[in-house]
Amino acid sequence: MEAKSSVLLVLSLCSVLFTFGGLASQASHNGKWKLLKKSIGISAMHMALLPNDKVIVFDRTDAGPSNLTLPQKRCGKDEICYAHSVEFNPGNRNFRPLTISTDTWCSSGALSRNGELIQTGGYGLGERVVRHFKPCVNCDWKEDQNGLNVPRWYASNQVLPDGRVVIVGGRFQFNYEFVPKSKIYSLPFLEETRYSAFVPNNLYPFVHLAPNGNLFIFANDRAILLDYVNNVVVKRFPVLPGGVSRNYPSTGSSALLPISLVGQKSSGTNFPAEAEVLVCGGTVADANVKTDAGVFVPASKTCGRLIITSKHPRWEVEEMPINRVMGDMIMLPTGDVLIINGAAKGTAGWGVAREPVLNPVLYKPWNKKPSRFEVLTPTTIPRLYHSTAHLLSDGRVLVGGSNPNANYNFTALYPTELSLEAFSPPYLNPLSKSRPVISSVKPGLELRYVQKFYVGFRLNYETDKIYVTMVAPSFTTHSFAMNQRLLVLDMGHVRKSKKPAGSKYNHYYTVESYAPARPELAPPGYYLLFVVCDGVPSRGMWVRI
Numbered sequence: 001m002e003a004k005s006s007v008l009l010v011l012s013l014c015s016v017l018f019t020f021g022g023l024a025s026q027a028s029h030n031g032k033w034k035l036l037k038k039s040i041g042i043s044a045m046h047m048a049l050l051p052n053d054k055v056i057v058f059d060r061t062d063a064g065p066s067n068l069t070l071p072q073k074r075c076g077k078d079e080i081c082y083a084h085s086v087e088f089n090p091g092n093r094n095f096r097p098l099t100i101s102t103d104t105w106c107s108s109g110a111l112s113r114n115g116e117l118i119q120t121g122g123y124g125l126g127e128r129v130v131r132h133f134k135p136c137v138n139c140d141w142k143e144d145q146n147g148l149n150v151p152r153w154y155a156s157n158q159v160l161p162d163g164r165v166v167i168v169g170g171r172f173q174f175n176y177e178f179v180p181k182s183k184i185y186s187l188p189f190l191e192e193t194r195y196s197a198f199v200p201n202n203l204y205p206f207v208h209l210a211p212n213g214n215l216f217i218f219a220n221d222r223a224i225l226l227d228y229v230n231n232v233v234v235k236r237f238p239v240l241p242g243g244v245s246r247n248y249p250s251t252g253s254s255a256l257l258p259i260s261l262v263g264q265k266s267s268g269t270n271f272p273a274e275a276e277v278l279v280c281g282g283t284v285a286d287a288n289v290k291t292d293a294g295v296f297v298p299a300s301k302t303c304g305r306l307i308i309t310s311k312h313p314r315w316e317v318e319e320m321p322i323n324r325v326m327g328d329m330i331m332l333p334t335g336d337v338l339i340i341n342g343a344a345k346g347t348a349g350w351g352v353a354r355e356p357v358l359n360p361v362l363y364k365p366w367n368k369k370p371s372r373f374e375v376l377t378p379t380t381i382p383r384l385y386h387s388t389a390h391l392l393s394d395g396r397v398l399v400g401g402s403n404p405n406a407n408y409n410f411t412a413l414y415p416t417e418l419s420l421e422a423f424s425p426p427y428l429n430p431l432s433k434s435r436p437v438i439s440s441v442k443p444g445l446e447l448r449y450v451q452k453f454y455v456g457f458r459l460n461y462e463t464d465k466i467y468v469t470m471v472a473p474s475f476t477t478h479s480f481a482m483n484q485r486l487l488v489l490d491m492g493h494v495r496k497s498k499k500p501a502g503s504k505y506n507h508y509y510t511v512e513s514y515a516p517a518r519p520e521l522a523p524p525g526y527y528l529l530f531v532v533c534d535g536v537p538s539r540g541m542w543v544r545i
């Protein structure tokens with residue numbers, strides 16, 4: 001007990017020092033921040049990465065004029081001539097305005113199997129709209145006014161094994177439906193888990209696809225396993241203990257931890273893959289109500305971890321080094337989870353959070369307790385309500401947004417933030433080992449389920465600590481990265497090959513790898529493939545399964 005609290009004391013002391021910038025330069029081995037753009041003209045409320053490495057960013061059309069105008073001929077209906085979406089190129093930091101004419105406020109999305117961004121719902125005239133963005137030169141949004149059966153505001157999406165997208169819930173919607181549009185199915189669990197109609201604490205439910213094809217759905221402090229095909233709740237998990245609400249506006253976050261396929265060769269379709277879910281942060285159920293009286297309750301420090309495939313699942317509860325509400329949980333290519341953005345007090349919503357948490361925290365799922373957390377270098381920019389984070393293919397994390405105000409407001413306590421930053425995790429520190437470089441994927445970048453394939457890479461030192469991961473690009477908003485998943489692939493032989501004359505790399509390797517066996521493990525679509533050597537990932541290479 002004593003040892004544990006002194007560790008925590010040291011960690012919180014570090015965070016105090018970091019917060020005041022005193023150790024920022026010495027701390028670069030704990031990650032590094034870079035301002036990519038002071039302003040992209042809009043606030044990054046929603047972000048998605050496309051297979052051409054561009055990032056689609058958008059906010060909402062009802063928040064007043066943005067700081068970015070559209071070319072005259074593309075002025076939208078509701079808000080003449082102001083853009084509310086951009087395409088950002090992290091490579092050269094250029095961006096161009098895109099046209100959205102119906103409101104995307106608090107909406108959801110997913111990347112389709114064809115690499116097209118599918119965005120669903122929003123507010124007002126946008127609440128039943130499904131929007132499509134197909135990556136190509138000078139493409140723009142296409143809006144389908146009747147894409148959804150019912151309004152979806154604060155819903156969550158997940159790509160399914162058959163390539164469809166399921167959209168779960170939304171404000172006053174205790175049901176789910178699909179894109180392409182078909183029937184609507186009821187889900188009373190979303191009504192049962194509300195704290196109250198006005199402060200639901202279960203919006204943007206955490207939805208993860210389990211390895212048996214069912215949906216794990218977490219809302220407030222409870223979770224179920226849903227057979228969405230037959231509309232049957234097949235399992236009710238124990239309540240996450242501690243009396244903390246985890247979903248909007250008590251906003252915590254959740255990630256499906258790495259699914260390991262190691263040792264489970266592609267032999268068949270029945271092998272068991274274990275899956276674990278992590279839920280972190282959030283706050284007590286009445287935290288939002290208390291802010292009416294000017295009381296900003298400290299956010300929760302706790303995380304719950306649950307093996308959702310277990311016969312007798314039990315939450316393992318652990319503590320983060322820093323309290324946090326509205327933290328994003330982003331899977332790094334190594335399988336570690338970055339917890340970033342948010343505040344130490346208050347809740348999500350307009351002007352109701354205090355004490356921005358500037359330090360990201362790394363969670364290492366394979367370490368033993370209590371050495372799973374590491375406090376990282378702080379940013380200088382508060383990222384509160386309506387902020388986002390997204391893994392880039394180069395292994396950095398793009399961070400943007402924060403608009404805890406009703407409009408674009410640059411004079412409020414926490415002003416509307418139009419900047420984009422990149423956070424380089426500790427593995428990109430120049431002092432860590434150099435990165436492996438993927439040189440080939442054979443027979444090609446189009447994978448089939450069960451397929452054996454070969455990843456060729458080079459390295460300037462020798463190692464046997466090699467693994468291969470595949471990461472699904474997510475759609476992030478409101479502290480939840482929808483559709484995020486990471487698979488650790490099974491490997492066969494690792495062969496060393498001859499160094500080509502003149503190469504500055506001394507070591508050439510080929511890793512025999514196995515694609516996931518079933519779409520329940522990895523729904524069809526695009527993934528970033530990484531080789532990780534001694535904890536340092538290569539740049540990601542886009543593959544498609």
Ligand SMILES: *[C@@H]1O[C@H](CO)[C@@H](O)[C@H](O)[C@H]1NC(C)=O
Pocket residue numbers: 039067410418
């Ligand atoms: C956005 O536009 C407003 C109004 O023109 C201006 O006052 C403000 O400085 C701009 N902010 C940024 C971050 O560009």
Ligand SMILES: *[C@@H]1O[C@H](CO)[C@@H](O)[C@H](O)[C@H]1NC(C)=O
Pocket residue numbers: 405407408409410411412413
């Ligand atoms: C910005 O926020 C401040 C503080 O909440 C408020 O007084 C002001 O009216 C807001 N301005 C706009 C333009 O909404």
